[in-house]
Amino acid sequence: MPIDCPPLIDTVAPTEAAEVAAVVRNACRDGVPVYPIGGGTALDYGGRPAAPGIGLSLEKLGRVIDYPAEDMTITVEAGISVAQLAEHLAANRQRLPLDVPDADRATIGGVVAANPSGPRRYAYGTMRDYLIGFRAVDGRGNEFGGGGRVVKNAAGYDLCKLMVGSLGALGVITQVTLMVRPVPETSALVVCEVPDFGAAERLLAGLVHTKTLPAAIELLAGPRQPPSPVLGPMLESSAARIIVGFEGSEAEVDWMVEQVCGEWAEIGINSPLTVAAEDAATGWGWLGGLPADVQAHVLPGATVPLIERLLQTSLVSSLQAHAGNGVIRFRLSASEIPLAQLLGDELRPAAAEAGGTMVALSHGDGRQLTAEEAWGAAGPAATLAGALRERFDPQGLLNPGRLA
Numbered sequence: 206m207p208i209d210c211p212p213l214i215d216t217v218a219p220t221e222a223a224e225v226a227a228v229v230r231n232a233c234r235d236g237v238p239v240y241p242i243g244g245g246t247a248l249d250y251g252g253r254p255a256a257p258g259i260g261l262s263l264e265k266l267g268r269v270i271d272y273p274a275e276d277m278t279i280t281v282e283a284g285i286s287v288a289q290l291a292e293h294l295a296a297n298r299q300r301l302p303l304d305v306p307d308a309d310r311a312t313i314g315g316v317v318a319a320n321p322s323g324p325r326r327y328a329y330g331t332m333r334d335y336l337i338g339f340r341a342v343d344g345r346g347n348e349f350g351g352g353g354r355v356v357k358n359a360a361g362y363d364l365c366k367l368m369v370g371s372l373g374a375l376g377v378i379t380q381v382t383l384m385v386r387p388v389p390e391t392s393a394l395v396v397c398e399v400p401d402f403g404a405a406e407r408l409l410a411g412l413v414h415t416k417t418l419p420a421a422i423e424l425l426a427g428p429r430q431p432p433s434p435v436l437g438p439m440l441e442s443s444a445a446r447i448i449v450g451f452e453g454s455e456a457e458v459d460w461m462v463e464q465v466c467g468e469w470a471e472i473g474i475n476s477p478l479t480v481a482a483e484d485a486a487t488g489w490g491w492l493g494g495l496p497a498d499v500q501a502h503v504l505p506g507a508t509v510p511l512i513e514r515l516l517q518t519s520l521v522s523s524l525q526a527h528a529g530n531g532v533i534r535f536r537l538s539a540s541e542i543p544l545a546q547l548l549g550d551e552l553r554p555a556a557a558e559a560g561g562t563m564v565a566l567s568h569g570d571g572r573q574l575t576a577e578e579a580w581g582a583a584g585p586a587a588t589l590a591g592a593l594r595e596r597f598d599p600q601g602l603l604n605p606g607r608l609a
Contacts, residue, residue: 213240216260222282222340222348222379225261229377229603230346232259238602241373243315244286246307249567250319251372252576255606263314266379269293271354278337280354280382283314298388302329304493314378320370323493324421324450327529335384336365341376344598354382367593373604375597389452392420392485393462396436397469397477398443405445406509407472409528412449415468417461421450422529423492426512427536429522434491435484445512447528450489495525496567497534498544499552503561505531511559518551531561544568545578553581580609 214237219225232239238258242248266282267289274297281290287301287308294300304323305311311321317339322331338352351364368375399405405424412422426445432438439446451461462479469477480488503511508528515521515535524535540547548565556563565579577583587609594601 212257213260214257216242216262218262218265220265222266222342225263225266225377225379226342226346226348228259228261228346229342229344232602233344233346233600236600236602238605239377240604241314241318241377243284243312243318244307244310246311247315247319247321250579251607252579252609253573253606254604258602258605261377263312263377263379266314267312270380271382274299276355277385277387278354278382279385280338280380281313282380283317283378284312287311287313287316294385295388299385300388301335301383302386303332303335304489306494306496313381313383317369317378317381318371318373322527322532324423324448324489324527325493326527326532327422328418328420328452329386331369333366333369336369336381337384338382339365339368339378340380341368341378343376344600344603348379349376350380352382372608374594374608375603377603390454391458391482392450392452392489393458393482394480394485394488395449395451395462395465395477396480397447397474398440399445399447399474400442401444402509402513404474405447408447408469408474409505409509411468411472412465412529415465417451417465417468418453419449419461419465419529420452421448421492421527423448423450424508424512424526424528425524426516426526427521427523429536429538431495431523433488435480435488436478448488448492450485450492492525495523495534496536497525498537498565498567499535499548499563500566501533501552501556501559501561501563503531503533503556503559505529507531507559507561508533511555511561514555514559515552518555520547520551534566543572545572545574548578548581576606576609583609 238256240260242260242262263284266284268282270280272279287305302325304325320332340350424445424447430439451458508531521535522538526533553563
């Protein structure tokens, strides 16, 4: 979604949270929509903006407020980029274990608002598992917050989880406190090509009972799957490529790689490829940055059947599944049929039959979707979501039209 569509009346870039509040108060007084802007990496996500308004850039709020490394928490302003945060944490061999594409542009506030997740979601979860405190500005221009600066914080409602994935519709995030983790000593990827989806199902089922602790379980498929920089292209005879990632001490990773290869041999999967050290780091980065137009969520047991169904439509060019979590991301083949129609007629019904949901990540055909087209029909939670929006933004001026 281009940031100037609909056209912005103006774009402002405050340097302090108090200035953010003042901008929103003035907009509230005048009834003008406000569109928060982080690094601009997720502007295609969600529905089209409802009306022209003010762009509110957080790019100048990029300071580290507090970093007690021994407590494994850090407090930063929302405009700091994911890459800058990683640099600060690396000095103490710590990290935020989320896979965020375009880390040099994506901001922490934007990650909270959009809640992207990647391969490591299987072991480490999503932003909801790391956000322990925040400060924000509501739709009236009032500053508010939730959580705190310590990990064990159980006071009041868990507003942190409400803010994650809210696309700025509940408040403009200005500051966050995050729990962080140690950087593992090493990592490895174990990779195999499977000839059919029956074999993929058996392998994934075996990983449910593995004695190892995978950090990621990925399935790649599709006729135009991009080649990996460390693995090369998929074999033409393969239906899918499965990649299992491990992280930990060198002894732990070596044992888990040997163990999973033995478990796979018992079900007829021999000679898997192992990628370690720097090549594994390159592979992790590639997996975390694969683009997608659409994302489906199903129970993990329904992942392979839905993948087969999607590939049978000939609408999918490449597909990546976080198979252990039931998250399926895919690129669409070129089509003259509008994305909204593809979602409504072909793709979303397939997800629904599998007991899941589907959301558009990108308006690949250039046509902006309405919130309902992007997210699907409102479900049972719509009433509660509306009540929350009314509480935090009674005039509906924060990012109107983006969130269902």
